[in-house]
Amino acid sequence: MTRNLEPPSGDLDDWDLLYLARGADEIVGHRPFFTGDVFAEVPVQGPRADLKTKTVMVIQHPCAMRPDGINLSESILVAEVHKFPVLPPDKWYTSGKLMPLPDLLIDVTSNRRHQAAFFDDTFHAHPLDLKNRIACLSPRGVNLLLQRWVYHSSRVIVPSFDFETAVSSVYEQADIIEEWCEIAMAAGRAPDEATEDAHAWLREVESGLTRERALQDPQRRAVIRRQARAAAPAWRHRPLAT
Amino acid sequence: MSNEDSLLVTTRGTASSEIAPPPKLPTATGSSPTPSELTERVGFLNNRAQDLHSDTDDLHLDVIMQEWQSRSTDLVRQDMSTLLAQLADLGFAWRDIARLIGVSVPAVQKWRRGKAATGQSRFNAAAVLAACALIADHYLVKEIASWFEVPVVFGCPITAIDLYAAKKPQLVFRLATGNADPEQVLSVFDPDWRETYRSDFEVFESEDGGLAIRAKER
Numbered sequence: 001m002t003r004n005l006e007p008p009s010g011d012l013d014d015w016d017l018l019y020l021a022r023g024a025d026e027i028v029g030h031r032p033f034f035t036g037d038v039f040a041e042v043p044v045q046g047p048r049a050d051l052k053t054k055t056v057m058v059i060q061h062p063c064a065m066r067p068d069g070i071n072l073s074e075s076i077l078v079a080e081v082h083k084f085p086v087l088p089p090d091k092w093y094t095s096g097k098l099m100p101l102p103d104l105l106i107d108v109t110s111n112r113r114h115q116a117a118f119f120d121d122t123f124h125a126h127p128l129d130l131k132n133r134i135a136c137l138s139p140r141g142v143n144l145l146l147q148r149w150v151y152h153s154s155r156v157i158v159p160s161f162d163f164e165t166a167v168s169s170v171y172e173q174a175d176i177i178e179e180w181c182e183i184a185m186a187a188g189r190a191p192d193e194a195t196e197d198a199h200a201w202l203r204e205v206e207s208g209l210t211r212e213r214a215l216q217d218p219q220r221r222a223v224i225r226r227q228a229r230a231a232a233p234a235w236r237h238r239p240l241a242t
Numbered sequence: 243m244s245n246e247d248s249l250l251v252t253t254r255g256t257a258s259s260e261i262a263p264p265p266k267l268p269t270a271t272g273s274s275p276t277p278s279e280l281t282e283r284v285g286f287l288n289n290r291a292q293d294l295h296s297d298t299d300d301l302h303l304d305v306i307m308q309e310w311q312s313r314s315t316d317l318v319r320q321d322m323s324t325l326l327a328q329l330a331d332l333g334f335a336w337r338d339i340a341r342l343i344g345v346s347v348p349a350v351q352k353w354r355r356g357k358a359a360t361g362q363s364r365f366n367a368a369a370v371l372a373a374c375a376l377i378a379d380h381y382l383v384k385e386i387a388s389w390f391e392v393p394v395v396f397g398c399p400i401t402a403i404d405l406y407a408a409k410k411p412q413l414v415f416r417l418a419t420g421n422a423d424p425e426q427v428l429s430v431f432d433p434d435w436r437e438t439y440r441s442d443f444e445v446f447e448s449e450d451g452g453l454a455i456r457a458k459e460r
Contacts, residue, residue: 001437016346020337026348063452138337138347158443158455161399165445166453175335216453218401222333222387229330 003157004093005148008140011089015102018141022106027133030181030191032174033072035062035167036137036145038081038104039130044123055081055134056125057099057117059149062170069212070199072127080123084116096152099145104135117145119152139164139171169215173202176215176228183232193237200237201228299421306376306415313372314365322359325367326350332374333387341407342370342390373411377418394424398439405431 008017021027038057045051056078058065067073079099087100099117106113137145143163151157177198184194202212211227214220275283317325329339340347343366353359359367374386383389390402394417405413405427413431416422428435441458448454 001440020347026351028351063450159439159441161439162441162443162445162455164399166455169453172335175337179336213451216447219385219388219392221335221391222385225335225387226331226333 003159005096005151005157006144006160007089007092008144009089013086013089013102015086018101018138018144019104020136020138020141022104022135024134027136028178028182029133030185030195031136031178032195033058033065033076033127033130033133034136034142034171034174035060035065036142037130037133038101038117038135039078039125040132040134042078042125042129042132044078044080044125046121046123054123055115056123057081057101057145058130059099059117059119059122059145061146062167062174069203074126075124076127076130078123078125079117079119080121081115081117083112084114085111086114087116096148099148101135119149139168142167142171168218169221172215172221173212176202176225179225180228180232183229187233194232197235197237198228198232201231201235302419302421303412303415306380306419307412310369310372310376310411310415313376314369317368317371318365320368322353322364322367323356325364325371326354328371329367329374333385334390338387338391338403339367339370341403343367344407369411370406373406373414377415381418381420383418389418394428398428398435400428400431400435400439 008014035058038055040055041053042056043051044054044056058076059079060077063069065073065076081101081104084098084100086102087095092100095116097119099119101115101117103113104115140160143160146163146167147158147160177195180198180201181191181194184197185191189197202215203210206214211224215224326339329342330336334342336350337347340350343350343363345363345366349363353363374390377383377389378386390406392401394400394402394405402414402417405411405417408431410431413427417424417427432438443455444458445453445455
């Protein structure tokens with residue numbers, strides 16, 4: 001079977017499938033940064049160019065963003081996002097230099113509503129400059145972004161379902177951390193403490209495996225989610241005494 | 243019965259064939275059937291058994307669908323946040339709950355914060371919960387959310403969540419009963435699934451413990 005760059009869902013133009021959240025009403029501030037997040041007003045600088053403010057998308061693999069698995073790298077690879085016409089589903093096999101983002105700006109009614117991330121215009125951004133998140137991709141969106149970015153970088157087309165298998169456990173971690181923070185913060189924990197607790201809990205060993213690693217097995221995810229929901233209100237990270 | 247359902251059953255029967263007696267075949271000696279006659283008779287009985295099996299299969303699915311409807315109608319009396327909390331207690335991810343109900347994740351988050359849902363959305367949430375309860379009760383599935391999110395067939399990423407989200411609950415119930423071959427169920431859902439999900443790549447655990455992708459060995 002010939003493999004091409006894939007559209008979101010066959011011949012359907014259901015662009016909502018690409019996104020987890022768009023706009024201030026939908027974005028959750030304490031969700032960990034993830035591949036495909038779009039940020040506005042980010043100061044970036046090209047080689048031999050002046051500092052400019054742009055809308056950008058994180059295009060790095062989630063593991064590359066966090067070299068130690070927890071803390072963000074000081075240099076995050078991003079691609080510029082700007083206006084681009086809607087690419088019909090039967091044309092997604094083209095335009096390998098970009099990730100189409102139709103309906104990205106849901107509050108905009110003009111053609112500016114439709115954007116794309118351009119892989120030829122990349123920058124490195126400091127995480128502290130990524131303050132204004134305006135969109136997060138869904139798992140499907142992340143898989144398609146990685147497929148296109150890998151194709152652009154190496155001229156290899158990897159089926160999106162292989163990315164799904166490889167990335168879904170990391171996406172799962174981001175979901176769990178987001179929900180953990182929501183629950184812990186409602187119980188009075190500060191956002192940074194809640195995030196630290198969530199990471200520590202995921203790295204705790206249970207039945208010979210960290211929960212983080214256990215999430216690689218889809219069969220164990222439901223149990224870990226349930227445990228996280230139960231633990232989040234009161235569980236506290238206790239660093240080992242040195 | 244829909245075309246999709248009929249694809250799950252290779253041999254179909256009719257009501258008249260159900261009640262027709264096996265053919266009385268002439269015997270060569272008057273009492274002992276010849277090998278050829280035996281083949282005919284047993285073959286006929288086998289066909290009848292298969293017809294009966296497929297008909298009871300259909301009947302089974304019909305009553306499951308009725309029970310599902312009835313359970314859904316009972317559950318829809320609960321408010322949306324209660325329904326969502328029960329689905330979360332089963333261990334589902336919010337994004338999967340959203341897919342099963344047929345809405346976006348932000349819509350589910352708004353309902354969790356108390357925003358009103360439409361009657362149809364509440365019914366859809368109740369229907370998901372009812373399907374889980376029905377499958378767990380009748381088919382002794384202990385971790386129902388895990389059952390829903392694990393691939394139907396090893397090596398193919400399609401899950402029961404995908405089947406349900408594509409509005410094919412009958413395929414989910416067929417799977418749950420254990421009476422249908424999972425590969426046949428997938429073939430009904432996507433006749434090309436073997437080809438669609440064949441890959442030259444494989445996912446492996448890399449040295450840092452994370453998952454990575456490499457080309458398969460030829």
